[in-house]
Amino acid sequence: MNGPLIVQSDKTLLLEVDHERADDCRRAIAPFAELERAPEHIHTYRVTPLGLWNARAAGHDAEQVVDALVQYSRYPVPHALLVDIAETMDRYGRLTLSKHPAHGLVLTTTDRPVLEEVLKSKRITPLVGARIDPDTVVVHPSERGQIKQVLLKLGWPAEDLAGYVDGEAHPIELHEDGWTLRPYQKQAVENFWHGGSGVVVLPCGAGKTLVGAGSMAQAKSTTLILVTNTVSARQWKHELVKRTSLSEDEIGEYSGTRKEIRPVTIATYQVLTTKRKGVYPHLELFDSRDWGLIVYDEVHLLPAPVFKFTADLQARRRLGLTATLVREDGRESDVFSLIGPKRFDAPWKEIEAQGYIAPADCVEVRVNLTDSERLAYATAETEEKYRFCSTTATKRKVTEAIVRRFAGQQILVIGQYIDQLDELGEHLNAPVIKGETSNAQREKLFDAFREGEINVLVVSKVANFSIDLPEATVAVQVSGTFGSRQEEAQRLGRVLRPKADGHQAHFYSVVARDTIDQDFAAHRQRFLAEQGYAYRIMDADELLTES
C-alpha cells in the first residue's frame, strides 16, 4: 500500500508524479480519468461517468478500472466508490443503436427492464417507432442524434453501431516529404478510424491539425472542417496545402468574408451560428455536399447551436480535436453523445518527454503605479480602468529592461493599445505592426524577423492573430485582454517553440500591481500552473536592479 495514487471522496485522483510507479499508474488511469491539473508535484485527474463510459467505449471493463485504482492507490479505496464505478460502467452498452436489415435504425437492449425504463420516458417516446420484439424498437433515422443525447441524460448511454455513409469520394494523400506523422499522431488516426467517430485529445502544440489531415487521408472523401475563427481557418488551409496532396483550389473557406464550397471546406463556428430573422442561413452548408467526414476543431469551444446541427449528422464520420474535454459550459455529455467517445488521449508528459513540446518559462512582472496614477485609477470609470492600469509608464521601463537582457535573441512585444505600442517602438527602436500596417509591409517585417535581421518586433493584437506570426524565443506582453485562458495558452504555445539550439523560450507578462490587470493575471497564472508551465512573479524593481 504505497502507491502513487490517492483516491479522493469527490472522485478526483491525485497522482504523485515523482513516485517511481507514477508512469505506470498514469497509463493505467488515463483511459477513464480526465487530467484536470498538472502542476509540478501532484496531478489531479477526475473520474466522471463520461470518462468511465469513454473507457467502456474503448473496450475497458469495470474490473480493469477497479484494479487500476486498487493497485496504485496509496490508501484503501472506499468500497462505495468502487461499487459506484462498476455500476456506472455497467450502464454503457445495455442499449445499442444498430441497422436492422428490414426495419432500418433500431435500438436493441441486452437488459429488457432498461429498455422498458427508457421507453417510459416522455422524451424518448417521440423519437421511437414500433416495437419489433421485446428487446428491439425502431428509431426514426432522423432522431439518431437526439435519442443518443436523451439516453445519455437518462443515464443509459447507447452504443452507436449503426455505421456511416461513405460520402462523396475525393482523393487525399499525405505528402510526407521531409516529415512524417509522429507515432502518437498515427496512433490517434488509427484509433479514430477504427472507432468510427470520436474525439482525439492532444495537448496544445502536439499537432492536432496533422491528425485531422491524417484522418482525411484515410477517409479519402469530401470533408467539412469546422474551426473557431478565420485565422484558424487559414492556418488549416495552409497546413493542408503543405502537408497533403490537396491544392489551394480544392480547399474552400466558408467564413464571414468568403463563401466557397469545395471538396474540402473549412467553415468557422461564427458563420454557422449567425442567425438572421430567427434562422441559421448557413445551415445548408451541411447539406451542400455529401460529406464523408466532418472535423470539429477545438471541440471544447463548440458552440451550442453546432451541437444541434451535429445531431442530424449522425450518419457521417465525425472527428473532434481538442486539448481538453473539460468544457466551461459543462456540455461534455453532448460531445460524448453527438461527436463520440474519446478515441485517443496522449499523456502530456509522454509527448513532452519525446521532445515535441516544451513549456516556456513564464514570468509575471509586477509594476507599481505612481501615486498620481493610482488616484486616476481609483477615480476612473469602470470601462477605462483597464486601459489606465495596463498602459502605465513604468511598464515601458520594464519592457526596455527585458529587451536589454535578452539582447540578440528574437523578441516579440505584444500589446493591445496602439499609443502604448507606438511609444514602445520608439523607445526600443523597433518596427511596429498594427492594424493599419499593409500586408506587404507585414510580410517584409516578418521575413526580416525570421531571418534575424530584426531582433525586436512590436506587434498589436491584430498581428497576434496573424497565422504567419514568426516564432520567437522571448515574448513580452504589455497589455491585452484574454477571452479564453485556453486560447491564450495555445497562442503562447504557438509563438514559443523550444529552439533546436536548446534556448529556452521566455514569456514575460508585465502587469500593474493591485489593479484588475493583476486579477486577469491571476487567472492566467492558475491556468498556466495547472498546465504545467512553470511561472514566477517578480517585482519590477527587482528586475530593474538586476539589469
Place this chain on the structure above:
Amino acid sequence: MSSDEKPAAAPRSLAEALRARDDASLTALLRSRPDLITPVPTDLTQLATRAATRASVVRALERLDRFALQTAEALAVAGDPATYGELLGLMAGDAGDPAVAAALPRSLATLREQALAWGDDDRLRLVRTARELLAPSPQHPSPTGLGPTVQEATAGMSPGRIQEIVTTAGLPSTHDSVSAVASLTALFTDRERMAALLAEVPDDSLGVLERLVWGPPYGQVTADPAPRLRLLLDRGLLLPTAPGTVVLPREVALHLRAGRAHRAPEPLPPAVEATATHRPQMVDATAAGQAYTALATVEELLRDWDEGGPNVLRAGGLSVRDLKRTAVALDVSEPVAAFWVELAYAAGLLASDGEADERYGATPAYDEWLERPPAERWAQLAQAWLTATRTPGLVGGRDAKDHTLSALGPGLDRSAAPEVRHRVLTLLAGLPEGSAPSTESVLARLRWERPLRGPQRDQEHDLRAQLAQWTLSEAEQLGVTGRGALSVHGRALLGAPPAPPAPGQEAAARGTSAQEEPGQEAAPAGRGGPGDKLPVHRHHRSAAATGGEQADGLQGPGPLAAREPLSPAEQATATAAAARLLAPLLPEPLDHVLLQADLTAVAPGPLRRPLAEMLGVLADVESKGGATVYRFSPGSVRRALDAGRTAADLHAFLAEHSRTPVPQPLAYLIDDVARRHGHLRVGAASAYVRCDDDALLNEILADKRSAALRLRRLAPTVLATQADPATLLEGLRAMGYAPAAESAEGDVLITRADSYRTPPRTAPEPVPDGPPTPDATLLSAAIRAIRAGDLASTTPRKPTAAPVAVGELPRTGPAETLATVQAAVLTGEALWIGYVNAEGAASQRVIAPIRVEGGFVTAYDHTADEVRTYPLHRITGVAELADEES
C-alpha cells in the same frame, strides 16, 4: 440430566411439566422469555399461567426460527396429545427426510425449553394458546395450508348426510354420527384404503383436489355443483363449510401430501454465501480507512455546528433544509448525512441545548472525545452505533400518522435494531476472514431465524429486512466492515473470537457437527424412545461449563459469537479490544504537505492536528478523502494574518512542513497580502476629544488626572478613549476644561464567536422492546423465589377446616383465580364466582368462561342468562361447582 431425574408420572399440566424441570432448564426458559419474570411469579403455577397468556405466547412464537415454528405449526395440526412419531410423520412425510429427522429433536427441544410444548414423546402437547394461534381456522389460515379435520368440518352436519357420505365412501353405516365421523377419519388416515378410494375418483375430480392440496384449502362452489365436485362432496373428500364454500379436510390433504404438513420443511438455516473474498489485510485496511473517514466526518460535522448548530424543530429533530445543508457541507447524500448526525447523537457528542430558542450543538463530551486517541474515538462511535435503537435509515420516511420522520427527531427508535445489527454482524463473523456475503443470503438467513407470521408479515418483514440492509451499509460507512467483509476490529467489537477459522477448518467443523446430530438422535432411539425429553438441558449445561455464553445449536458451524447482544460490561471489554486492534491499522498522521505552483497544497494523508488546524486557516479545503487538497488565495492568507500570524510565521510554517521548496508564486502571494494587511487600521473607541490646538491636547495628556480616562493620541488633533462620552466629559470638566459633547457615532462592536456547547447531556438510552435479558444472578434468584413459592403453595396441608359458608363470596388468590378460570375455558365447565361491581356491590354469579384475555373474562353468565365480560381483578374468588351442577 439423565432419565432417572424424570418424575415417575407423566406431567398432567404445563405447571407440572415445569415443576419437573431442573434449574438450568428453567434458567434457559426465563432467559429466552424474560417477560415471564417481570414481575417474578410467586410459584410455578403462576409461571405456567403466565407462560400461557396470549401476549407472552405470541412474543415467544415470534422469536422462533423457521423450523421450530414449522414444528409448532405441525404440532398444532396434529392430534392433542400427539406422539413423536406422529409429529415426525407430519414434518418428514411418509417417505421420511433424514435432514428433518435430524433437526426435529432440536426444534422440539426448543419448543419445550420455551414452554410452548410439553409432555413426553408419546404425549406431546402444544400449549393451548399456541395451539389456538397456530391451528387452522377460517379466519386465520395456517401457514401449513391445511384445513379443519373431518370431525371439525362435519360438526354442524345433519346425521343423515353424514351417514350418506359414509355409505358412499364405501363404509358400513353406523348408528350415530360420532362413530360415523370416526370411521370416516380412520378411512382417510389409512393410506392404503384411501389410495383405493381415490383410485375410483376420475382425474378431473382429482385435479380439483390437487388445486386445494397445498392450500388455501377452501374453494367456492355453485348451488348446483358440477358432477366432478358432486362426486367429491358425496365421498366426503370435500366438505361444505358454508353455503357456496367447501373445504378439503385435513386428513385428505395430508394423504395427498404424503403426510407432510409443510410443502417445504426447512430444517437447516440457509447458508450465508460469500460473493467475494478479499485479502484480510485489504479488508482491514479498507475498513480502517473508512473508520478514519468516519472520525473525520463526525469532527467536520461538529466543527460545522461549532458556533451553534441548526434550530430544533418544534416537534423535535432537524429540519429537512438543515439536513440538506449539512449533507452539502459534508459532501455526502442526505441519508448518509442523517446517519452521521444520528451517530454523533447516539454517541452523546451532540444534543439540543434545551434553551428557549432550542438549537443543536456539541456536548462537553465532544471535547473529551476529541482528546482521545483515534482508535478509541472510533470504538466509542462504533459501540454507540451497535447498541442504539435509533434508526437513521428511517429518516425521511413517514410514521403511522403520516408525519415525516426527521433526523434527531422522535419516532426513530426501533427496538429490534440492536439485535438485528448484532445478528447481521455475527453472521458476517461466521464467514471465513475476508469474505463478503451477498445481501440476499443474509436476508434469507435472517428470515429463517425469525420468520414472520400472520398479518404483520408485510410491514414487519420490511422493517427487519430494512434494518439488516441498513446495518450492512452503515457498517461499511463506519468501517466495521471493509469491502463488505467484517474487519478484524469489527469482529472484536462483536466480542467474537479474534481468529476465525480458515475455510478448511470450517469445513471440518461442519463435518463434525453433521456427524454429531444423527448420533444424538440414534442413541435415544436405541433406548427405545425417539428423542430425549429435554435434550436442551444437557446442551446448556455443557455450554455453561465451557464458555458461559449461550452457544445455541442454531449457530451451526463457524465461530460462535454471542447470539444475543452483549451486556454493557461485556460490550465495554469488546469495544476496548476493537480499539486496540484498530489502532495500528489507522494511517499515521503526517507532518508534511506538498506545495505547488498553482497555489495548492496537497496533504498526501491525514495530517497532525495542529498542522491541519493551521492549514485550515491558511488555505481553503478543496478536496477531501485519503488526501486533502488545500488552495491558497489572498482571502485565505488574509484570514491567517487576521488570526495573528505574521508573514514570517507563515513562511516558516510552510518551509517547515513542505517536502518540496515553497513555490515562488506562493511566497510572493503571502508577502503581497501581508504588504497590504494592516495598512488600514480599524479599532473601537467609545469617545474622542478633538481640538485644533495641539498644545492643549498635549496639556491634557500630560495631566496626571487624565490617566484614569486612558486617552490615546490617534492624530495630532485627536485623542480617543475607551471611556464613554459621559465619563470623558465629566473627567475633563473636573480637570477644569469646558468640553462640548459631539454626537457620538461609529461605535464598532467586535465580538468573537465562541464555541457553542449545550449543557451537559447524556446520550439517549436505547429503548429495548420488553424487559432486558436477565443476568445469571437475577435468574437464579428468581428461580429460588419461584421454587420457594411453589413449595409453599403445593405442600399438602390439611383441608381448610371451615368450608365456605353458605352465602359468603368465594375467596381465592389472583393466580388461582386465573388458573381456575383458564382451566374452565378449556373444560367448558361453569364456575361460581364472587364479583364486585363498579359501585362496590358484591354479588355471586355462575358463569361459563369462554375466553380469558387481557385481564378480562368473557363468559356466559348463567345468572343473567347472557354473555358478559368481567374484569379479572373484580373477581374476588372462584369455586368449581359441585359435580351434580355441571
